[in-house]
Amino acid sequence: MSLNVIHNATCTFCGCVCDDIELHSDETRIHEAKKACVLGKAWFLNHTADHDYPDALIDGREATVDEAIEAAATFLHDAHMPLIYGLSNTTCEAQREAVSLADRLGGLLDSHTSL
Amino acid sequence: MTCTLGEVKNRADFIVYWGGNPAECHPRHFTKYTLMQKSKFLPRGRKDRTMILVDIRETKSGGAADIFLQIRPGKDFEVLTILRAILKGQHVNSSIVAETGLTLEQMTDFIDRAKKARFGCMFFGMGLSMTRGKHMNSAALLTLAAELNAFTKFVAMPMRGHGNVTGADVIMRWQTGFPFGITFNRGYPRYNPGEFSTVDVLVRGDTDAALILGADPGATMPQPAIDHLARIPTIVLDPKVTHTSRLARVHITTSVAGISAPGTAYRMDEIPLPLKPALKSPYPTDEEVVRRINEAVARKPHWMPADGPMTIMQH
Structure with missing residues (x-):
């Protein structure tokens, strides 16, 4: 098992987005998050690369990602007023795709900011 | 008016935290x-800075403050308005001051120091x-900061919570012109918090399908x-099976931004920072899944019947 060290990694737990974290990891988990605060340490150390959850669920039953994507597209397309919401704990690249999807659907688009 | 945290680090000798608890919520702030931090302009670091904490109760952040101003719950707007009156040299009725939980001396001292x-x-x-007053409170604080610029350099910045919520504002502003509370239901973006903001939409029952990601x-x-x-x-994209996943029709597990998904996140002062994931996830990224949903929707007939797509962006 090899140890991988990343310098100046970025923590996305809170709005500070500290970008000076030193991460020590192997293939499955992060063992150390130097310079991170108590919240950041918990954030980095509690996620693993394990397959802990099913790839996708449709009505509570396990499904493939392809099936779930098709089901999602059908639900959103069939709706008169679909809503896309959240967008905080994700990347700007995913946010951009979400704006594009809302535009195509003629739907609602909103984030945590409105809470 | 705002600035970067780098400017605060190097120049700010007067800091106010209002209605926040950075010691526990943003521990490295x-x-x-x-x-x-010490800097060219503040060579003695902490000794060159004054910090005032304004809150309704004493929190852990109080230990770091030079002055703690405990105000009555729901009186933020009143306190800010009195501060603005003092700044303008106007007379303030003592019965109004008494309601806020502070004294006129405390508020005059705040303005003198500012x-x-x-x-x-x-x-x-x-x-x-x-809290009571909501965006009117934020507006009052921003107005106070603006008016203080008649005397000195003064800025204000929201303490944003969740990781990349600032990025959501920035991306939506860039793509639609508005930061949140948007609808595309006429084929172009419109903005109206209260009408198009999610809690209101859901409580009124106005939406008939929802895609939830990063929340x-x-x-x-x-x-x-x-x-x-x-x-x-309801469709949920999340690294975990969440409370929302349990009531959803569709859940898709995705990788974690910054841990196993690459990309960009915005700091609270709107500085974009690259993510450096340490792990390889067995799951796809939010970006990939949303793009594929978008492609699947694009294969279906467009919702606007007459002349087809009327979108603002190139897909």
Whole structure:
């Protein structure tokens, strides 16, 4: 098992987005998050690369990602007023795709900011 | 008016935290930016800075403050308005002051210190923006910061919570012209918080399908909003099976931004930072899944019947 060290990694737990974290990891988990605060340490150390959850669920039953994507597209397309919401704990690249999807659907688009 | 945290670190000698608890919610804010750092302009670091904490109760952040101003719950707008009156040299009725929990001396001292500062910055948290008065409170604080610029350099910045919520504002502003609370239902973006903001939409039952990503409204929203999410087809993208996933028709597990998904996140002062994931996830990224949903929707007939797509962006 090899140890991988990343310098100046970025923590996305809170709005500070500290970008000076030193991460020590192997293939499955992060063992150390130097310079991170108590919240950041918990954030980095509690996620693993394990397959802990099913790839996708449709009505509570396990499904493939392809099936779930098709089901999602059908639900959103069939709706008169679909809503896309959240967008905080994700990347700007995913946010951009979400704006594009809302535009195509003629739907609602909103984030945590409105809470 | 706002600035970067780098400017605060190097220049701000007067710091106010209003309705926030950075010691517990943003633990490195004091040490990296606002209090402890030394700079060319503040060579003695903490000794060259004054920090005032304004809140309705004493929190752990109180230990780092030079002055703690405990105000009565729900009186933020009144305090800010009195501060603005003092700044303008207007008479303030003592019965109004008495309602706020502060004395006229405390508020006059606040304004005297703010005017004498070389660079002031007010950080405001959800204790200001999510309590009675809501966005009117934020507007009052921003107006106070603007008016202080008649005397010195003064800025204000919201203390943003969740990781990349700032990025959501920035991306939506860039793509649509508006930061949140948007509808595309006429084929072009319109903005109206209260009408198009999610809690209101859900409580009124105005939406008939929802895609939730990077959030867990099932754990945080008011019950009537959660009840509506359970009534309609809800789709959740999340690294975990969440409260919202349990009431959803579709859940897709995705990789974790910054841990196993690459990309960009915005700091609270709107500085974009690259993510450096340490792990390889067995799951796809949010970006990939949303793009594939978008492609699947694009293969279906467009919702606007007459002349087809009328979108603002190139897909």
